[in-house]
Amino acid sequence: MHLKSKDLLGIEQLSSEEITLILNTATTMKKVLVQPTKKTSHLQGKSVVNLFFENSTRTRMSFEMAAKYMGAASVNISSSGSSVNKGETLLDTAVTIDMMATDFLVIRHQQSGAAEFLAKRVKASVINAGDGMHEHPTQALLDIFTMRDKLGHLDKLKVAIIGDCLHSRVFRSNLLALTKLGSEVWVSGPASLMPLDVESTGAKYTKHVEEAIKDADVVMSLRIQLERIEKGLFPSVNEYFRYYGLDDKKIKLAKKNALVMHPGPANRGVEINSALYESDQSVISEQVTNGVAVRMAVLYLLSLRRNVYERENL
Numbered sequence: 001m002h003l004k005s006k007d008l009l010g011i012e013q014l015s016s017e018e019i020t021l022i023l024n025t026a027t028t029m030k031k032v033l034v035q036p037t038k039k040t041s042h043l044q045g046k047s048v049v050n051l052f053f054e055n056s057t058r059t060r061m062s063f064e065m066a067a068k069y070m071g072a073a074s075v076n077i078s079s080s081g082s083s084v085n086k087g088e089t090l091l092d093t094a095v096t097i098d099m100m101a102t103d104f105l106v107i108r109h110q111q112s113g114a115a116e117f118l119a120k121r122v123k124a125s126v127i128n129a130g131d132g133m134h135e136h137p138t139q140a141l142l143d144i145f146t147m148r149d150k151l152g153h154l155d156k157l158k159v160a161i162i163g164d165c166l167h168s169r170v171f172r173s174n175l176l177a178l179t180k181l182g183s184e185v186w187v188s189g190p191a192s193l194m195p196l197d198v199e200s201t202g203a204k205y206t207k208h209v210e211e212a213i214k215d216a217d218v219v220m221s222l223r224i225q226l227e228r229i230e231k232g233l234f235p236s237v238n239e240y241f242r243y244y245g246l247d248d249k250k251i252k253l254a255k256k257n258a259l260v261m262h263p264g265p266a267n268r269g270v271e272i273n274s275a276l277y278e279s280d281q282s283v284i285s286e287q288v289t290n291g292v293a294v295r296m297a298v299l300y301l302l303s304l305r306r307n308v309y310e311r312e313n314l
Contacts, residue, residue, distance in 0.1 A: 002304045007119040007126040010135035011176040019177060023145050025297035026290070030149075032069060033293060042300050043072035048104040049097050052129070053079040053090075056108055058264055058288060059129050059139070063106050066295035072103075090114065091121060098122040103306065104299060107131075125302045133167055138298060139263055140173030142291040144181065146283055147218055149290065150259055155182040160212040160254070161203075162244055163222030163271060164193040170263045171222060175203055188212035189222075189244055192233040209244050216254040220261040221246050221271040237270050246272040251281065259283050 001021055005013060014022075032038055048067040052060050060076060067074040082093055090109070097105060105124040107115050112132030119126040130136040148154050159178055165171040165187050178185050179202045187198060188209040198205045206212050213219055224240065234240050241247075251260060260272070260282040268274050277284060 002308055003301050004305075006302065006305055007115070007128075008137055008298055008302065009116050009119060009126065009128045011137045011140055011173045011180070012135070014137075014177075014180075016180045019141070019144075019180060022141055022294065022297050022301060023148060025301055026141075026145050026293045027149075029296040029300070030290065030293035032296070033289060038069050039071065040069065041071045042296075043067065043070040043103075043303060046072040046103040046303060047101065048072045048074045048106065048299065049102050049124075050074070050076045050106045050129075051082075051094070051097065052077070052108045053084075053114075054108050054110055054130065056129070058291060059108065062138075062288070062291040063127075063129065063295050066292050066299055067104075069292070070296055070299065072299070091118070094118045094122055098124050104302065125306060127298060127302070130169055132169070133172075134169055135173045135176075136169040136263075137173050138291070138295055139170050140177045141298070142287055142294040143170075143174055143220070143261060143263070144177050145294050146261065146287050146290045147259065150283060150286075151217060154178070157183040157217040158186065158215060159183050159218040159220065160186045160188070160216040161220045161222065162187070162209060162212065162246065163189050164224050165189055165198060165203075165222065166193045166195050167225065168222050174220070175201055186212040186216065190234045190240070209250065210253055213250055213253045216258055218259045218261060219246060219251060219254050220263075221266070223263065223265065224267060224271055226267065226270075237267075241270055241273075245270060246276055248273075248276060251276060257281065261287060264288070 003018055050060055050063050064074050102124045106127045106129050108129040109131050112134035114131045115126050115128035128137055175185050185203045187203045188206050262284050266272055
């Protein structure tokens with residue numbers, strides 16, 4: 001079995017079978033990461049270009065390391081170091097990269113739909129590393145991989161997602177992935193940071209964070225962009241933490257061994273306190289490791305898909 005599309009643009013495009021295939025492949029890839037010599041030849045002779053128009057540490061480095069561990073040539077390009085600063089369009093930049101025999105183009109962009117726009121216009125496999133307020137598919141895949149790895153399954157889990165769901169592409173991708181695989185998603189946060197139609201998305205919304213967390217198998221806090229305060233979307237950091245920040249008291253409402261997660265980077269003392277961040281229930285650091293394994297799996301499976309496509313079009 002292989003992925004149906006040459007690109008990974010969002011969770012929405014993936015079937016539950018494709019998601020499971022990625023998770024199963026990531027399990028194998030994770031075994032590579034614990035070896036003394038972290039090297040395979042799965043992508044030998046392939047090229048990966050990371051084109052990032054937004055700041056990132058985890059996602060960009062994760063893709064870079066994933067490519068290098070599998071033998072691919074990897075190049076990182078930021079907007080500040082590209083010809084975009086000279087007035088070149090995104091499309092012209094991408095086409096230029098594509099014409100250098102690039103196999104994979106990983107893009108992170110502030111505009112929703114940027115990855116899909118390019119995927120239709122380049123031969124390279126385009127991987128969405130976050131586009132505006134739309135999706136962040138590999139983040140959701142690493143999140144659910146972590147859940148399955150620690151809990152053994154995803155079916156009928158109660159997953160509480162707390163925070164800014166309105167602006168969060170992580171929330172959207174996780175919601176799509178979790179509901180496709182049979183989990184129940186509860187959300188809570190300030191009303192000003194919730195989509196108006198949140199319940200129509202399949203999530204269960206409550207204004208009481210305690211209700212969302214109660215008996216949850218997984219509690220995930222989302223990053224709050226502090227500039228939201230300036231826009232008046234919530235009063236203050238202290239008030240946000242009081243009502244929605246994860247701490248020892250709130251987490252006791254969840255199941256005894258519930259997982260504590262965060263996509264990172266976390267604002268400690270705002271979304272989560274340091275004690276809980278570093279507790280035995282926290283799998284935040286493991287999410288980072290799993291991110292490399294999942295991105296290795298995505299690159300590998302897209303490479304297989306490209307091989308099939310090339311054979312079909314000889």
